[in-house]
Amino acid sequence: MNGAEFVPLSLVPLLTGICVAVACALPGNFLVLRRQALIGDAISHVVLPGIVVAFLIGGTVSTLPMLLGAAGAAVIAVGAIEAVRRLGRIETGAAMGVVFTTMFAGGVLLLEQSDTSSVHLDVEHALYGNLESLIWLDATGWSSLLDPQALASLPVELPRMAATLLLVAAFIALFWRPLKISTFDEGFARTIGLRTSPLGLALVIMAAIAAVAAFDAVGSIIVIAMFICPPAAARLMTNRLEHQVAWSVGFATLAAVLGYVLAGYGPLWIGMQDSVSAAGMIATVSGVILAVTALVGPHRLRGSAAPVG
Amino acid sequence: MIRDALLLQLGYNATLVTLGATLLGMAAGVGGTFLFLRKRALVSDAISHATLPGVALAFMVMVTLGGTGRNLVGLLTGAALSAAVGLLLVSWLGTRTRLAEDAAIGSVLSVFFGFGIVLLTVIQTMSAGQQAGLEGFLLGSTAGMLRSDAMVIAVSAALTLALVMLMRRPLTLASFDPEYAVSIGQDVRRTDLAMMGLVLAVTVVGLKIVGLILIVALLIIPPVTARFWTERTDHVVMISGAVGGLSAYVGAALSAAIPAVPTGPIIVLVGFALFALSLLVAPGRGVVSALARHRTHQRRVHLRQGLLAMAQGQPIYENMTLRLLHRQGWARPDGVPTELGRGRAARALRDESRWRVIRSDPAFEAATAQDDGLTDIETVLTADQLAEVDARIPRAEVVA
Numbered sequence: 265m266n267g268a269e270f271v272p273l274s275l276v277p278l279l280t281g282i283c284v285a286v287a288c289a290l291p292g293n294f295l296v297l298r299r300q301a302l303i304g305d306a307i308s309h310v311v312l313p314g315i316v317v318a319f320l321i322g323g324t325v326s327t328l329p330m331l332l333g334a335a336g337a338a339v340i341a342v343g344a345i346e347a348v349r350r351l352g353r354i355e356t357g358a359a360m361g362v363v364f365t366t367m368f369a370g371g372v373l374l375l376e377q378s379d380t381s382s383v384h385l386d387v388e389h390a391l392y393g394n395l396e397s398l399i400w401l402d403a404t405g406w407s408s409l410l411d412p413q414a415l416a417s418l419p420v421e422l423p424r425m426a427a428t429l430l431l432v433a434a435f436i437a438l439f440w441r442p443l444k445i446s447t448f449d450e451g452f453a454r455t456i457g458l459r460t461s462p463l464g465l466a467l468v469i470m471a472a473i474a475a476v477a478a479f480d481a482v483g484s485i486i487v488i489a490m491f492i493c494p495p496a497a498a499r500l501m502t503n504r505l506e507h508q509v510a511w512s513v514g515f516a517t518l519a520a521v522l523g524y525v526l527a528g529y530g531p532l533w534i535g536m537q538d539s540v541s542a543a544g545m546i547a548t549v550s551g552v553i554l555a556v557t558a559l560v561g562p563h564r565l566r567g568s569a570a571p572v573g
Numbered sequence: 574m575i576r577d578a579l580l581l582q583l584g585y586n587a588t589l590v591t592l593g594a595t596l597l598g599m600a601a602g603v604g605g606t607f608l609f610l611r612k613r614a615l616v617s618d619a620i621s622h623a624t625l626p627g628v629a630l631a632f633m634v635m636v637t638l639g640g641t642g643r644n645l646v647g648l649l650t651g652a653a654l655s656a657a658v659g660l661l662l663v664s665w666l667g668t669r670t671r672l673a674e675d676a677a678i679g680s681v682l683s684v685f686f687g688f689g690i691v692l693l694t695v696i697q698t699m700s701a702g703q704q705a706g707l708e709g710f711l712l713g714s715t716a717g718m719l720r721s722d723a724m725v726i727a728v729s730a731a732l733t734l735a736l737v738m739l740m741r742r743p744l745t746l747a748s749f750d751p752e753y754a755v756s757i758g759q760d761v762r763r764t765d766l767a768m769m770g771l772v773l774a775v776t777v778v779g780l781k782i783v784g785l786i787l788i789v790a791l792l793i794i795p796p797v798t799a800r801f802w803t804e805r806t807d808h809v810v811m812i813s814g815a816v817g818g819l820s821a822y823v824g825a826a827l828s829a830a831i832p833a834v835p836t837g838p839i840i841v842l843v844g845f846a847l848f849a850l851s852l853l854v855a856p857g858r859g860v861v862s863a864l865a866r867h868r869t870h871q872r873r874v875h876l877r878q879g880l881l882a883m884a885q886g887q888p889i890y891e892n893m894t895l896r897l898l899h900r901q902g903w904a905r906p907d908g909v910p911t912e913l914g915r916g917r918a919a920r921a922l923r924d925e926s927r928w929r930v931i932r933s934d935p936a937f938e939a940a941t942a943q944d945d946g947l948t949d950i951e952t953v954l955t956a957d958q959l960a961e962v963d964a965r966i967p968r969a970e971v972v973a
Contacts (some may be wrong), residue, residue: 365790369838489683547687
C-alpha cells in the first residue's frame, strides 16, 4: 500500500486508535491496581445520557457541548454512586450497578424518543463508534503532513485525542510518586502527609476525561477494553510499576495497530469482501494479548516475588 | 393503551411476553439477592456481555446450515455456551492469575463484547439469513415477536423461577453464613457454581426481553431495593423477587403499549423508580426516616442541655434550645424558666447526679453501659436501686 492511499484512509484512524488506547491504558494501570477497574465500564455507560441531553439542548452534533454534557454526566454519576453508597449503605459494586444501568437506560430512552434520526447519533454508534470513518479527505500522500492547507482538514478527533493523551500523560508524570505510594500503601501515603482522597478523585477524573474524549471517536467498548486489558496484561509481566506502565503502553499500541490492520485487511486475506468493526477488533486483540500473558507471563501467579534489583 | 397493556389486553403474544417478563423478573430478583449478598453483583455484567459472540456465532452456524438464523432456541443456546466460557474465564483469571476479580470481569466483558461486535459486522455483510433483529439482543425488543418465541420465553422464565425457588435454601445459607454452611457439610463452592448457573440462566432468558447491556440491572436493583425494607434474610429474598417481578411486568407492559421503545431501558427505569422510592421512604433504613431520627435525637439533646443550664442558673443563648424549651412550656421566650421548667430542670440535675454515682460504682456496670447522656435513668434502674443511689448523692449537690 502506498502513501497516496494509506495517508488519507488509514493514517488518521490508526493514530487516533493509538492515542485512545494509550490515553486509556495509562490511568488504567492505577485503576487496575486500586481495584477500581470497573470505573471505566461505569463511565462509558453514563456518558450516553450526557451526550444525548447535550444534543437535545444544543440541537446539533457539535463537539464542545457534547464533551461538556458527557463530563457533566460523569460527574453526576460519581456523585450519585457516592450518594447511593452512603445513604443506602450499599457496597460500591452494587451502587455502581444501580447508577450506571439507570443512566444508560435513561440515555437510550431519550435517544429513542427524540428525533435524532437525521444525525448519526444512535446507540450502536455510542457503543462501538466508527473509527473507520475518520477519513482525511484533503490528504494526497505523505507530503500532506507538511502541507498546512491539507492539515486544516485533518479530522478533529485526532488532535483532540492527542491533546487528551498529553494531558493524561502529564498528570501521571507530575503525580507519579504520590500516585505510586497511595496506590500501593494508602495508609503510609497518609502518614507522610499525602492527601490521598483528592488524588484518587483526580485519577478518576483523568480517566473520565480520557473516556469522554475517546468515546466520540471510537465508542465505549474499546474504552473499557483499553482501561483494563493492557494494564492487566502488563501486570502479569512485571512487578515494577515503571515497567508495568511501559508494558501497558506497548500492549495498547500493539492492540490498536494490530486490531486496526486486522479489521481493515484481515477479512480480505481470508477472501471476504468487507472490513469488520475496528473498535471491536482492537478490543479482541487486547483480549488475546491478555490471554497470552495469563498463560505465559512471568509474573502471572499470585505472590511471585520480584527478583531483587 | 397503557391501561390495556397493564391489564394484559394487548393480545396473546404481548400477554405471553409480559407474563414471561414478570416470571423472569421474579427469578432475577431472587437469584440476584444471593449475588448481591456474596458481593459479586458485577460478575453478572461480564456474563451478560459474554453472550454476544455466542448469539452471533449461533446465527452464523444456523445460516451456514441453511436456516434463516432466527431460531430463538438456537440463538439462546449459543448465548448460554459463550456466557459459560466467559464465566469460566472470569473465575480462571480471578483465581489462577494474580488479577483481582474486577479486572477479570472488566476484561472478559469488554473483550467478549468487542469480539461480538466484530462478528455482528461480519453478519451484516452476509447475504444469507435475516440478520435484522440481532440488535434487539443489545437492548431488548419484544415488539413483533413470533408466538413460538414468546412461548419459549414464558416457559423458560417459568423454569428459571422454579429452579431458583428450589435452590433457595442452600443458596440462602451460603450467602449469609458461609462458615456455618461449611460446618454443616455444605459444599459452598458447588453452591456458588449453582448460583452462577442460575444467573446465567436468568441472563440468557432475559436477552430478548431486557437485552444484554441492561440485564445486570434486573439482578442488582431488586435486591438493593429489598434491603431497605427488612433486616430478615427470607424477607429480602421475597421482596426482591416481588420488586423484580413488578419492574419487569410494568416495564414490559409499557413497552408493548408505546411504540418504538426498547423494552430493557423501561424495565430498568421502573426498577430504579422503585429503588428511589425505597431509598427515600423505607422505614428504618430510608432517608426520610433517618432524618426524622436525627431530628428527634437533636431535640432531646437540646432540651436536656437547656434543662441542665436552667438548673444551674446559667443563661441560654442557643436559639434552637430556647425555641424548644418555650414550645414545651418550660421557659419563657427570653429563656427565663417557668414553674414547670424549674421542676424539670431540678429533675434533670438530680438524674445527672444519680448517673455520676452509678458510674463510679462497678456494681452498676451493666446499667452504666446504657448511659448515652439521653436515656432516662428511671428506665434503667428499679425504684429500690434508685432509692439506694439517691441516698449516696452528696448533700451539696441536692437542689432544693
